[in-house]
Amino acid sequence: MSERGALRVRLDRLMREAVKFGAVGGAGLLVNLLVFNLVRHTTSLPVVRASVLATVVAIVFNYVGFRYFTYRDRDKSGRTKELTLFLLFSAAGLVIENGILYTATYGFGWDSPLQSNVFKFIGIGIATLFRFWSYRTWVFRARPVAGGGSGADPESGPGGGEQSEPVRVR
Template identity: 80%
Template sequence: MSDRSALRVRLDRLSREFAKFGAVGGLGVLVDLGVFNLVRHFTDLQVVRASVIATVVAIGFNYLGFRYFTYRDRDKSRRTREVTLFFVFSAIGLVIQNGVLFAATYGFGWDSPLQSNIFKFLGIGLGTVFRFWSYRTWVFRALPDPEEKEAVQAAEALLERAPRQATRRQPDRV
C-alpha cells in the first residue's frame, strides 16, 4: 500500500471515528443542557452546581454511547482500567467545562439563563476537545491492525527462538 493510500485510509477511519464521537457527544450535549435547564428551573441550586449535576448525568450517558457505539471495536480486555480512566478524564473535562461557566458567572457576573447556557455550551466545546483526545489515546485503545499483529507475532517468535539457538552452539575449542 502506498503512503498516500495508507494516509487516506487513516484519515477515513479518523473521520468515521470523529463522526461517531460527534453523534454520541451531540446527544450528550442535549442531555447535559436538558438536565442543566431542568435543574435550574425546578430547584434553587446555584448555576455551577446545577451544571455539575447535569455534566455527571451526561458523562454516564456518554460512557454507554462511546463503549457500545463509537468504540465498540476497541480493546475490551481491561474494563476496570477503561472505566477508571474514562471517569478520571471525564472529571478533568468536567472541571474544564464548568470552569468556563464558573468564570463567566462569578468572575463577570453573567448569570442570566441565556448567558449561562452560552457559557455552558462554550465549556462543553473546550471539554470535548480534551475528552476526544484523552478517550481515544488512553481509554478506548485501538486493537492492532491484523497486519501489525502478524508482524508483532513474527518478531516475538523470532526473539523466542534466538536464545534457544544461542544455547545450542558449542564454543569453538582451540
C-alpha cells in the same frame, strides 16, 4: 499499500470515528443542557452545581454511547482500567466545562439564563476537544495489530488509538 493510500485509510478511519464521537457527543450535549436547564429552573441549586450535576448525567450517558457505539470495536479486555481512565478524563473535562461557567458566573456576574447557557455551551465545546483526544488516545485503545505487525504496541503509551495499520519503515 502506498504511503498516500495508507494516509487516506487512516484519515477515513479518523473521520468515521469523529462522526461517531460527534453523534454520541451531540446526544450527550442535549442530555447535558436539558438536565442543566431542568435542574436550574425547577430547583434552588446554584448555577454551577446544577451544571456539575448535568455534566455527571451526561458523562454516564456518553460512556454507554462511546463504549457500545463509537468504540465498540476497540479492546475490551481492561474494562476496569478503561472505566477508571474514562472517569479521570471526564472529571478533567468537567472541570474545564464548569470552570468556564464558574468564571463567567462568579467572576463576571453573567448569570442570566441565556448567559449561563452560552458559557455552558462554550465550556462543553472546549472540554469536548480535550475529551476526544484523551478518550481515543488513552481510554478506548485500538486492539493490537494481528500477526505481530510492525505497528507500535498499543500498550506502550499514547497514540495507541490509531494502531490499525502497520507502519512501514523505509
